[in-house]
Amino acid sequence: MDVAHHDILLVGGGGAGLRAAIAVAEANPRLSIAVISKVYPMRSHTVSAEGGAAGVIRPDDSLDEHAHDTISGGDWLCDQDAVEAFVREAPQELLQLEHWGCPWSREPDGHIAVRAFGGMKKMRTWFAADKTGFHMLHTLFQTTLKYAAIQRYDEWFVTRLLVDDGRVQGVVALELMSGRVQAIAAKAVILCTGGCGRVFPFTTNANIKNGDGMALAYRVGAPLKDMEFVQYHPTGLPFTGILITEAARAEGGYLLNKDGYRYLQDYNLGSPQPRPVLRSMELGPRDRLSQAFVKEVEKGRTIQTPYGDVVHLDLRHLGERLINTKLPFVRELCLKYQNIDPVRELIPVRPVVHYMMGGVHTDMHGVTPLRGLYAAGEVACVSINGANRLGSNSLPELLVFGARAGRHAAEYAASCPPAAGRILAQAADEKRRLDEHFLRKTGGRERVATLREEMQATIEASAGIYRHGSTLAQAAGKIAELKERSADLRLDDSSATFNTELVAALELGFMLDVAEAIVACAAHRTESRGAHQRTDFPERDDARFLAHSLVYQSADGAPRVDYLPVVITRWPPGERVYGQSTPGHRAAGQSAHG
């Protein structure tokens, strides 16, 4: 077995991974850095983010306000010290990206332009037309090409973390091109593999978002945090799950039910105004909008289509000129993938899974409890997003925590001994496992696609927008069954060359672990908060649950859930209220109706 040696390994080449790699290269140019990605880095899912990235730059705005919006939007489950650091560093990171060439949209005088975004009370969202993630990723990728210290392993799939002597010492990875399995040793490993949207059937996430890093960490004993908090984006195209950006609502779009009625006014989100009002109606927080959809389905007021229930997003009143300047991508997406023209027609939308608030438990520097293991980006849970992420916070999150993890890992690696030879034995074991269970195996009755679809149906029904203890218990049993059945897979593809069926089988294994963690955390949290809504426990319970769920994989493979208190600094928990025009802080009781 071959071993390659590096100082720092980035698993994943998206926004967080590339930013971390640059941070390491700048902190210590003598370190050997490797970025391992199962796809070419410019294919990473960062590329599809549309709306924007939040960072305080206007004089009428303040860091405290950004922090408060984030914390209250997260239903007070955010670690406030981390949020304070995040809002402080976000504008600097976005500015650094501008210096690296990111084509941010501008004011006529040449300064950075910002726009409104759902959940933010002031305009602070930087944007690059409506392809912010695309431009950020390509800017980062092209900038990494400058650094000779950054080597890339393009289309290598990490199957396992190597742990010895209580610390992570590298990975085992499969080169897709040739099928060879190789140990790659390192002093520090930073997981930047993104979220796990593909665990669910309707998702904006790309095919590659399978929770790889979460499962990798989970399997070597690192805890996952807040896994029950799964964010639905209220407006995705049915069938494809393609996201219709929040910006469409920020520019003035309306959400209508089958009667053409702006139904959000029935759900404590303010009253309908002709122009969008920050934090009210269609610009309310995402989880509230998704919940309103489910209620509309129950009332029978949604529109039936062959791909499920939908409501309509109406942009017609905005006019062709505005749509072509501010929302060209929205129009292009609707035309190209659903054959609908937003200028003249209503867009069918439904809530789709978009972001995973939960992930590998880290501190403010991306450090996990397992020495040598870091995580940053959507794969990690710091937590700055708490129980519900605000739109335009995840792109700066990649930059801020990618950079922090990179810098911390660089310091750690400089003083760390090299990897031990014992990891080679583990790597050889892994190669044997891949051979025996997948490539050389004969027989087997289960198909990857079947198990995957069953998992997706189970999790949507049990851990979707609304949850209940009984369905969660059933789901836990079903997922355990699926895990057993996945040991009996039959692969058609036994080739060593670019075997994507093998990759799909490995990803299925990761997704089943992640699904199990989600269901376990959801079952244990007997309250409703942010994106986690229990019909059997509809109230928020700060006394018992102002804490993060931590889930560990125990020796027999079953999940074990524990709790970690949230860090509160300056903002004591309040009521999440929307629809007011006064800039409130945490408001005392607003009477709920409807």
Added chain:
Amino acid sequence: MPPETPVYTSYHPRWYRQRVSTYWWLGRWSYLVFILRELSSLAVAWVVLLTLLLVRAVSAGTDSYAEFVQWLKTPVVLALNAVALSFLVFHTITWFNAAPRAMGLRLGGRRVPERLVAVAHYAGWAAASALMAWMVLG
């Protein structure tokens, strides 16, 4: 990129490389048009040569000019010139249609529409032809 320390693999897949045929330009209509466009430069060269011969014939006197005109009237030369003329027109049209893209004109911070640039070219051609016609016939 592969790791810096050379590592030998036990297996490297054989990539399939398709040889590009010498007749690649027949595979697509646009490729054929492209090749013809490039070939039309020969027609341009021919017309330039013809013009030089004309100038020489004129400057050598009335007789040589008359001989030259006789030569121009022979069937071979007529046919050749007919072909050259069609290639020349083809050359001009493809050039005028491609020029706006190649020039990438910007005015006042915005891109000048390609159609406008092409139309300007055709207008110039029409004007020059009208002038020629007036000088020769009028």
Added chain:
Amino acid sequence: MAETIQLEVARYQPERDTAPRLERFAVPLRKEWVVLDALNYIKDRLDGSLSYRWSCRMGICGSCGMSVNGEPKLTCATFLVHYAPGPVRVEPLRYFPVVRDLVIEMSDFLRKLQKVKPWIIRREEQPLSSGEYLQTPEQLDAYKQYSMCINCMICYAACPVYGLDPLFPGPAALALAQRYNLDSRDQGAGERLRELSHADGIWGCTFVGECTKVCPKNVDPAGAIQQYKFTAAKEWLKSLLLPRGGG
């Protein structure tokens, strides 16, 4: 509308094949389905050994470029009904070595991308404390089109020069070079020109123009390259007339 449509998919497995061959599959014909959906159907239900790249399903990641009935296309943006009654021939992108089935080898593009230095080059970096480099919307407009490249390499599959000349950088790489040359914040145009103004650089392009025709993002690489040639010619003339620089 018919119930199914035939797909003829190129198959190649180096362990057993010396050349690709076409294999037929029948897939459902749905109004909303694109060619990629058909491939996923084959992989999930008919033959799990079909290998191809895809990710975002929305034309922004650039993974799913393939040859559909001889035309290079993003398979996530190509509707099946457009080809009814079929059959639809799906092959790997032309002019690249084939690794497996519909998967091509693309490290050549990445090497060429590296060569054009696609990053902001400055004589002196402005510190972050002095804020952003000012750039008006007009200045942004000057290079914006060329920044839209998703690296799908469909332009390479349409470029006969790339097919015939292995040293030619190709449309996307050169368009990205122009993207930085025209960015008002960049000062590296001279450096890039020295790299690219030679027979195996921009002058290899003969303005066939196919790249611009097939580009799914309207980047117009052909335009970028011809304009680059004008700049290169101008610079060459300047260097002749003003040998010691002068602006």
